[in-house]
Amino acid sequence: MPKNINRRDFIGITGSTLSLSIASNDNFISPTTKPNTSSELISNILNLIEKTPFVDTHEHLPPENDRIANKENPEKTPAPDFGTLFSHYADSDLKVSGLTNEDYKKLISWDLSPKDKWKIIAPIYERCRNTGYLLCVRESIRALFGEDDITKNNCETISQKLKNQIGPGFYRKILREIANIDYAQVNCLQSGTFRESEPASDLICFDISTVGIASSISKIANLNKFSEKSIKSLKQAHETIEHIFERFGPKAIAVKDQSAYGRRLLYENVKNEDIETIFKQFIQKPSLLKPEELKAIQDHLFRKCIECATEYKLPIKLHTGYYAGYNNMPLSRVRDNLCDLIPLIKDFPNTTFVLMHISYPYQHELIALCKQYQNVYADMCWSWIIDPASTTRFLKEFLTTAPAHKIFTFGGDYIPVELVPGHARIARRGIALALSQLLQDNWITESEAPALIQRIMNRNAHEIFDLPRVLKAYSHGT
Template sequence: MLKRIWAYRRLHRYISHMEVVDCHEHLHPEDTRLAMPMDVAVLLGEYCGQDLLNAGMRAEEYGIVFGSEAAAAQKWAVLQPYLQAIETTSYYRALCISLKKHCGIDKLDKASFEKASQLLQNGNTPGVCERALAASRIRYAMVSSFPATVRVQQLGGRCRYVPMYYVPPMAQEHGFLRRPETLADLEQQADEFIALALQGGRAVKLRVDTPYTAATPAQVQQALDDWLGGVREFCPELCWYFVELLLQRCAVHDLPVSVHTGYWGDFRALSPEHLIPLIEAHPRNRFDLFHLGYPYVNSSLLLAKTHPNVCIDLCWVYLISEQLARDAICRIVDLVPMNKVMGFGADYWHYESVYGHRRLMDRTMALALADKVADGTLTLAQAKRWARAMLWDNPVRFYGLDQ
């Protein structure tokens, strides 16, 4: 017990003072953000909003709290009865840490909700992104954005632009840059997409909400004909063909490929297990599986253990559940080579939220590694090496951030 507390204190100090790589965010470009009205509800909307709905908040109430019409006092009156249900979640605890840091409040109540909302609005000034990332001790943040909505020139400073190809199920336009008329047109779009990655953070982010299916060229052509002819509204073969084109180009330029796995929507389609044929068909590509594939954590760990071209990433996992992240780190230490794990990233659009998640990570990683020191698996020096590998060495090397 004493050894555990001793190790935790040293590891927590070591980790919390470290500058880290943030492997995943969706941060708004600052010019976009400065035009937005800010209040506490904006930050609450990042993930806590889902918990509120699932805790019973009605749609019209949700519209009041997260819309831009109601005053802070009115939002608080609607919100307050539901907060008790979510106050122990990692989502909410991270938010409270951020509000304490940025607005100096200890607990949300009617007065502090209004005060913090005003302070967030007052702080929404040029340099807000840089200030928030510096306060979170983040040297680089890999920021995934849609090419259709964010230009690469809009993300500078500590942010690295990562173009994102994301296709929700049944998306009529299949997430393309524009409506393709031929397969050659899709190849042209893939070239444009990769050009954006090369100008930005030299990485690509993927998410397709249907299980991977390889298709022959004839099947892809048929799918395009069907879609253009109105025979079918959505053809997942076209999405996966576009992914194929992107992967070919990523291999040529040695660009790493981040893939959303697990939690979101019908998460069964996003299980990392569905990616096994894709990963094995592309040994020249380097994949970073985001979110440990939660809830399919063991599958993603085993993929990293058994495939040289797969790394795993704890981005967003501390927010999903601190306890889950702690358990996962203990298993990772036993199971996965030290150079294949990325230790931090969030999944936020708003800069102020990043701080709370960073602090949750500091605590969770220190607790997990202290467990391994206390049970004799790691020396303190080895535990520090694990922390440094996950938070700096591995992401810097994998994403080429030292170039």
């Protein structure tokens, strides 16, 4: 029988200093929306969760200096106004709901006033305001500017405030102070293999990307950039990959690869002798290779990267599941992502594989893999805004099925830093709902809750990703 957790019981485990009101979340979880779950219990848990910092395992933030430099640069979009808040993920739901590409360009341009931009998106926003992507916009303006929604009356003020806050230190303020994030792992889409324009810090560190040099390599020039002389043989390609890891491995927090957007994740065990001849062809004229020959080269080089990453103790983060964007997702390929990965998982038992985005909508298969394989971990980055309700259920199901040390519960996955606080609020709400339901249904006990919260919000990430090692590499000038 479900046991009611009363106020005194929960204060007993969480400490007497906790306030029983939903302090900063402004009735974000109202008792009326969850009639079966005690609102007091949720608010106690939410309070503890709000005080617990996330390690943010996945963002696409550009360098803060670029954002500052582009603040007055009409060549760069999105313009620093409220359109920025609709420029990532929300734009996909708006376009699926009828926003034309032409109108989208106006929304992020420097040419229109906020009021004129509002006229364009208001009717479309109304169609899709229910989704996680758009909820995240509202939660972000709540966290940043104290506004509940964007309307024709406040779109100018929000735009002004958004622009004014762009300045030195605004990433730290938004991530640390507003979103209560300890530090964020960044995979910068413009930086190629590794971001060298700035050092990692206690706030932001970087992934190595293996897309261009291995898993989706299309021409040798991508590897030649890292080689003293142009590559003529497979052996030289191997040495170049080793060199890349020697150079960036100590400074990187992980390897990130999103080749799932362009190919299957079946990386076969292709031997040197199987591809020596076609590799020469690849160097001379890659366009003459058959698709399966190019795939064999990519498979081979990606496995080489995994060997190197393992040597440097770098977890391999892989995009799995749902695609960003709209009107382009080969669902049968996405459906096979996890099945395709099993040979890699088995062939590299000492490598940590972090499978991102809960492989949505195939999250049950991910729970099964995490339960079955020692070296597979689940990352909930992005998933809270793709499908908040399913993601809450996923967390409940994961925690009663797979070991709790195998999950990372937050990554905003955003380019504009302004949208990270909203995503963090949604994630905290989801974690609070999942845990309070588990408590109320007696799947976990009160005494287990605080340590579990700590573990899934930051301890797991501290155990698997070695930020002190990264910071040491920079301080030694490696």
